Amino acid sequence: MSLVRLRPLAETDVDDVLGWVNDPTIVGNIAAFSGSAFTREQELTYIQRTIASTSDVVWSIEDAATGRYLGQTGLHQIHERSRVARLACIVASKGDMGRGFGSAAIRGALDHAFGALDLHKVWLMVFGTNERGRRTYARIGFVEEGILREEYFHGNTWHDMLRMSLLAREWRARS
DSSP states (O other): OOSEEEEEOOGGGHHHHHHHHTOHHHHTTOGGGOSSOOOHHHHHHHHHHHHHOSSOEEEEEEETTTOOEEEEEEEEEEETTTTEEEEEEEESOGGGTTTTHHHHHHHHHHHHHHTTTOOSEEEEEEETTOHHHHHHHHHHTOEEEEEEEEEEEETTEEEEEEEEEEEHHHHHHHO
16 A cells, blocks of 8 residues: 555645745755745646646645645656656655655656556656755666756755666566
């Protein structure tokens, strides 16, 4: 039994998302959130655009036991011809981090990626300094492909980004 349940992202998630999207202690390791704060209207527009997208599949993560909102996971930049996508996952509360929710959500997203979507490869980007994230992704089966040197300017300094990936055959061998 999984620790989490994934359900499609919905407009009604906007307030839950706003609870973490502007919190630097939660999104500090995510380059896409390194700008100015998002308004409710901006976040709702993003959610609507994502729901309508043909190149993104995003889920809200819920605690399987209680139904409590935990965060988001998704497959982005889905390229059908190449059968690749970029993975993202966020656990919205520090108190829920390190309890296996993120790993369970990622496994659910990968089951969908390599099952229903029949993708060949799922990749992600992680700050080079995000040791915890790198260990988690490696434990799930992702391998480091390369380093993008000084790729993002965040927190008044340049950061290296690591690209990691997992192939369908590697996922199937682990499952």
